[in-house]
Amino acid sequence: MIGVAFSPNLKNNVYEAMRMVDFFDSKMVLVHVGKKTEQKEDTIKRLISGFSDDTDRVKIVWREGDPVRVIIDTASENNADLIMLGATPREDFLKFYIGSIARKITRQAHCSVLLLVKPSEDLRPCHHIVVNGLKAEKTKQTILASFEIAQNLGAQQLTIVEEISEQEVQVIIEDDKSLIKATKRKEQLTEKEHSRVQKILKAVPEDCKNDIRVKTQPIFGKRGYSIGHYARVIGADLLVMNAPKKTSFWDRLFPHDIEHILGELPTDVLIIR
């Protein structure tokens, strides 16, 4: 399932999607929002044939209308498991438009969404995956899914980031005494979070963990923000996140959790729903 626009990124987007189809042994639906013309059909056909001869696995949908609506509707009609979108990292204000469609789809889609920062023609190996370990119902599912993905993509390292909000420390540091207290409290919280994540890790089937080095990293900081920054600092290849519960106008104004990452994609981002 991929949203297509005739942009310079088209070729790379399609190639990335085709590779995904290969890795996960699945089918693909290409959605083009806009008029169907022979020329465009030709271009896409050529792109697909350059990759695989197995045309049954690819279905092309041509529809007109609001891109967000069309993509979401097509996805649910076809029972898609994943929507792939080629996003552009922010460099200037002009690129924001693409971002806003991607954002809307991310928020409203019924299935998981993969945002590609830099779609490329050639295969890029995926070495390092960063997953959130938030204290939320969906986290377990997200972590399980990311192990599966790591196996399929051949990643060697998986880091689970436990973001702990500063407010939870509940000690305001003013002098040496409160600093010691806060440090102790942080250790306790880390310990607690750690055991929670370890519990989830135990539930991961052993054959999923083969050949993958698992690391946990507690971070005290703003939820949703720190994990993005962390992924960028350590140069992760994929960031896997829980889907947000629901977002409203206020979340745009006062960004939290996932909105920080959508505003400034650190790397490829997969949002699990």
Next chain:
Amino acid sequence: MEKINTSKFLAQLPKNIFSGFVVSLIALPLGLGLALASEAPPISGIIAAIVGGIIVSIFGGSNVTITGPGNGLVVVLLGAITTLANGDLFQGYLFTLAAIICSGVLMIIIGFLRLGILSDFFPSSAIQGMLAAIGISIFAKQFHVMVANIGAKGDTISLLATIPKSIYSLFLPEYNHLVIAAIVGVISLLIMIFYGKIRHKYLRLIPAPMWIVLLVIGLSYYYEFFSSAPYPIADKLLVQIPDKVFSNFPSPDFSSVLKPKFIGVVIAITLISSIESLLSIKAVDKLDPEKRRSNTNKDLMALGIASIASGFVGGLNVVTVIARSSVNVNNGGSNRSANFFHSIFLILFVVLFQDQLGRIPLTALAAILVFTGYKLAAPKNLKGIAKIGREQLIIFTATIIATITTNLISGILIGILTTLIIHFILNKSAILFARNLFKPNVLMFKEEVNGIYFISVKNFSSFLNFFKLKRNLDSIPEDSDVVIDFSLCDFVDYSVQESLIGYQEVFKKKGGSFEITGLDKHGTASGHPLAVRRLFSFSQKMKIGSSLTKRQEDLKKVASNFSWNYFPKKDEDATYLQDFIFFKTKKIKYTYNNILNKDSSFKISDVEFSEGEFIAQKIIKTTILTIDLKKEIPVFTLDREGLLEFIYKIAGFKDISIIGHPDFSKRFYLLGENSERIQLFFTKELVLFFESNPYYHIESNGDTLLLMRKERIASVKEIKELLDFGVRLEKIISKINYNELLLKSVQIKP
């Protein structure tokens, strides 16, 4: 615990009493002088010191600070007293007392809401400019008083301009009666200036301001008892002390509380006293021999309470003062009791020596203030600022001019505005700031392996968002190791870098380390280590090494300690690294910050290389050590078991186990083509060495070793460790006679 504290307190008590005594010797003349400079009754300065010392020592949150009337406030208070009642000084003083009380309430609120952090929003150069402006104002006004012209009035500029006239008029016959007083003033100034140069043990027991007081009182007694001539200094040039200091308090007048002028004064007093106190507390914490951290918010609340109390009994407002605090530390003050005793001694002085205090000429006190004003505005400060960069000089002078020509609040606001505009110009746009101002930009985490706190700062880091970084820094125990990385940060300003240097000092003192990395590549406007740094866009030519950062200065020191050579400039010839397996799939762009030993067999460098191509390209920087062994050894790579970043799936390479060392084989990945030779090479000593030392990624290409640890630039401390490890490893390897071993083994199995 409680008992230990009490006995420690008692043991330190004599020292604190002594220190409090010495401080009171300075506080007495300064209190009188500062009050006079504000056109308030002289005793009001002493009252502020007494009340401040007692209240803040009980409720405060700092340890070795001294509180009392402050320099910075002179200008505000002077303005308030002279203008609030349209020139009626006494009525103006009563209004000002009310303003002091109101500002005390504001201070308590600031402390309670923990808003002390607000002081971080003032750019460093603007604050320095403001302090210099205060110094100039004090200097301009008090110079006239020092040469016995107490009637001089006007704004700072006209006061400065009329200084020659005041001096000249002394030589006119009608002002002859003032000459002695003026001479006393000038001699006092000379004492202040040259006191620092005297190294005499006993002379230095008494601080300079007290010497002046003692000498002038002595002079008045000379005229009273030994000379037939009358005391040549007129009464109006002497300090006026009311007869009943402690029973007849003036009552503050609250009748103009709602007037805009009054509110302006309250805000100005609060602003200046908070800034002055917070700056002083920060500076004094660095002097504290026990390296304690002050609770600034608690201190602000205590200062607020003290100001209220002081205002009700006719005193000026109370701030934390740096000069007196440093005297306290130098004389062995170790806890808050020193502040308390300084108040007690002041009470004793006023009660016992009331008559003697009345003999002090104003000119002598003015001389002390002239010196203080000069210190605040010394040309030395200007030079220091200019070195950091032309733009800091612009901010500094803009703030000074604005402060002198308008008032303190507009002055500091203009300073902030100038800084902002200069930051915009330096970046050629305001978008970077506008877009990222409210976004979080600091990531901090503790590295699991070695417990180092790693901080990465994104976007920009200036006085506008420093509080976010500061909040993270403050939550790190100072005995830990910190690495702060600015490589994702486009712009770092001087205020931030200056504060970071402060943190560096504190961490160093308390046994931790604090390293700043990622700035080496930023472009600068001047050669100063703290100059504003901006990441150049790709079109501009990068000039690494044109001005050294703090890290580079440290590297230089490390190199010179070993008497090795240091080359900060980038070197694009990195062919010597190409045949290492680690770099096979990577493209080395260049090396920089190279440290070489005499025969160039040891070489430490920062390497920038890229992985992948075109859009999938990832640029990575790391620090490596190469050792040229000058002999042949097998090709191998050695890694910690499970450190996956460094594992290569290259055909023909397999994990080699060393017979007889199962633990080593379990903990390390040893890879290489020729396993027999490698097994021969890994002798018992070598295995033991690796087992008992920290882990590094080690590679051999046949005659050279490559050592590294992380895919990031190493801190200076890490470099030292790496170097130490490398030197010891080389020693062990040089002892292994690999060729001989090889020959022997060939003989065994032909």
